[in-house]
Amino acid sequence: MSGASPSSVQISSAYGQLAAVLGEGAVLGPGSDLSAYEDPYAFGSSAGFRCSGAVLPKSVEEVRAVLAVANRHGIPLWTVSTGRNLGYGGAAPRVNGAIVLDMQRMNRILEVDEEHGYALLEPGVRFLDLYGYLRERRLKLWMSAPSLGWGSVVGNALERGIGYTPHGDHAAQICGLEVVLANGDVVRTGMGALPGANTWQIYKGGYGPSLDGLFLQSNFGIVTKLGLWLMPQPGGLTSCVAHFQRESDLEAAIDVLASLRRRQIIQSNAQMGNVVREVAHRYPRSRWYDGPDAMPDEVIEKIRQDLGLGWWWTLRFGLYGDEELLDARFRIVQRAFSSIPGAEITGQKHLASGPDGLYACEVEGPAGRLAGVPGFFALNALKFRGDDCGHLDFSPILASSGREAVRVYEFVKARAREHGIDYLAGFTASERHLTHVFPILYEKRDAEQTSNAAALLDTLIKELGKQGIGEYRAHLAFMDLIGDQYSFNMHALRRLHEALKDALDPNGILSPGKQGIWPAASRRQRAGTR
Template sequence: MSTSASSAQGSIPDLQTRYSGVPARLSQEAVEAKTKLFSQKTVPDSFPRRRTALPPGVSKESFDQAVTELKGALGEGNVELNDKPLVDGWYMEHPNTHDAYHIADQEELICSAIVYPSSTAEVQTVVRWANNHNIPVYPVSMGRNIGYGGAAPRVPGSVVIDLGRRMNKILNIDADNASCIVEPGVSYFALYEEIQRRKLPLWIDCPDLGGGSVLGNAIDRGVGYTPYGDHFANHCGMELVLPTGELLRTGMGAMPGKDGADNPTWQSFQAAYGPYVDGIFSQSNYGIITKMGFWLMPETGHQSYMITFPREEDFEQIVEIIRPLAQKRILGNIPQLRHVIQELAVTGKPRSFWYSGKGQMPRDVIREKASKLPCGDVSWVFYGTQYGDPASIDAQLKIIKAEFGKIKGSKFLFPKDVPADHYLHSRVQVCSGVPALKELDWLNWQPNAAHLFFSPISPTKGKDASLIHSTIAKLHKKWGFDVFPTMCVAGREMHYIANIVYDRADADAKRRATGLMREMISAAAKEGYGEYRTHLLFADQVAESYSWNNGALRKFNESIKDTLDPNSILAPGRNGIWGKRYRGKGWEILAGDKRNLLTDGVSPSLSSKL
């Protein structure tokens, strides 16, 4: 083992000793992933701090007094000032002080302090403290919302509530009910490993990377790839702290069980009686969820595969074929459709290995390089998985092969048809509920790798899909970025996820990435396509784009915010929702905003008057 690999192995957190660590089965893969990423790292681990952050409108003297009070309530070691050098780290060693993939200045979206509660009661204590001192707080589950802002607070100087470090228990796994209850610090890795330790015939559903919070991903409406891939749709019951410090349970949990126990149907039925309120606590800043239930999938037989398509213009026909297969539930999961450039990226080799020119990598170069890979000279790659007994899977595959076979030159491949290190084998794991790390490899595309996701929703129709793809491709070319499209395609809609990979040490790359994001949001909205999720610095523009009836939805969200959070202390600005204390005072970054985030920052000059 090389010196760098040995050093990497020694520093990577282990799941047995740290809640946010990697399981032993992936320790070598983690070493290799970190070694690849750090081989292109040209910046120091950290820079000397130029500034410290304070909550808006709070003096240093007042803040110090408030922090002393909070330390008295939670314990000296459970409240930390953010006064140390900022370290970006990487996926398995991410910061909770700022955005590791900063698109603004590294010291812009920083917290003033980090708090580590150990229980729901301590979360209530922190929230009441925040109200008493008029200090904004920003809760994170684990801080691995990478590509969307990580653990960074939208309002600089907020106090981050890191729920993961001391609230990371799997509270219950009910094998008969195929359900569980977890705290915010439970990762997909941790939940999977515990199910395996107990030898239970259950699957989890995980996104492409397994280190994130099960709870956190669900409330941000993240997706996975088994039949249980809609994570929020497969949650059942939550306990949360409201912005005033009051405690709420939703669903059947609102009814006490016998002799004070939890209601026995809390993890069995989602809605209970009356309005179904769970949805307002997803992608919002209306409460801090401290416990959440999930349905688990009974294990079953499965078969993953990939289908390649030779021509760019095959795209519309591919989508048209997917739609009826998905609507009839013939496709077993939410499949992925990717452009062949990602076959180059997921090898973990940097862009410079394939091409050293500027601007977008030319299509003929992609074709020539892909021709030497297992996929061959193709344009699109479809990854799918079927579930059930062997006879059912064979019947499903027969239909699928016949339908996609209508596209001339398409080719069907099983995992046994490609080398052991091919990306398809990672899809086998993820699509059968085994959390992995392989998806980190494409980050090595650029030095000091960072990325932004642009994630619009399109109908599963060829013309719509083609329009959004051509719009995104055209704008990527304008701003000088390679296009990395991943389509997660369902029967009626598809998530188009465009991944902008940039060098976080390159100011011009950040400027161009920001310009590309702003223009894609506007161009998509003009055609009627909106994002389902976005980076925190673009949340205002995305929220503004949902403007039907003079922005009725946004006004409704603001009304709920003002009612539940009268002091505007909980995560102001998250998902474009601002309380009355901040609203209309220059914090919003809307369409047409000309500020340079690197030089102008995100705080308005009026912030001192808050």
């Protein structure tokens, strides 16, 4: 594949052949409505990431047919599961003129094994679909869902997405993949390579090197099936909310939380947010402030007074198990957070109504996400800055240390204020690290706000990267920038990625540029990115 976009002759010929093998209804060529494959929050240079069309296969054989056409014509494909990766580019491709390989019609739940606690899924299965399947059949299993439930279970796991049950590290629940390589070869990893094995979704290792991780956030193949471990439903859940009065409580709160997570007293990802983040999900900013700059401290204080908020930080998490375990864990958590003056913690118990354990559908309201119930509450924040709000996500990984959290918090807060952006600070605590999730909100119709949002993200990535703090996930426009920061030993990791890319995809047709991994013929494109 050349570094340039495909020619009109190549595109026309390719679409004709694709329509012949897939059928007209599965091919959206030039002239079709392709708005679903644009970044809904496009800004500056990212507005140029446009596809020439899309194909929607329904089977592995159709995926292989698409690959044959793409290889023949040297046309890049950009693979999406359902294209809901909002804040990171949506379904738009990194390379102009690419064909989006949209996997949403491959949406079968192939198997759910209640005894061993796993599902085998195709890429088009949404969190809403899997939840509905488990609920309708009264299966004694819980899934885990991210903040928005409309996306692909497979796509989210492959992008290392997170949820809020004890299975909230979605990538860690992967057990066995089916992958179509660029040449059309179909590979099953782990025990899936052994014909007749019934342990494909039970044992991760298989025989020889473990390869599942090669296909996370990569462009080395197209995942067509994914095994995912599910959680046996517990006897009960205590949904907990903790409040901390002062902005300066962040360090102590994170240190206590980190200890509780490492000791597995708190079993799920715990999410902590500042008062601006909490308010943004419930009220429009204009209720208190309509200036073009970031809300001043006095405005934030007025919001707290108007709403009667006696706290600055809110922490949400779940405790799981039989009632005796819930009570014991809650006492330990209360005792731990009592070391922070003024800290308040409340818990609501949700107990099983029968001997089979607590069904996720029995957990109602906001606590539902702690039981893996898909929701859409996070969308509320998109009304905070205006009726047509866009967002970019800044998602660096930090050590689970209060001192580290404060250092990053103060740095990001200052940079956000310099760029006129309100700081919706959030920290998601796993057992050993924090993911600092900052949705950078801006009014899409305001050119200055849009430019400031992109400039802020650029600044944060560059400046924190110099301090050894890197993002785990990236918007299309920043993939190369972030990839460049992982530079140990003269970019040895990138050279390894490129060697794998060239071996597995010599024509460079699979998602070129994803995560900064380019095929040989188009690596010069890096020079033209941010």
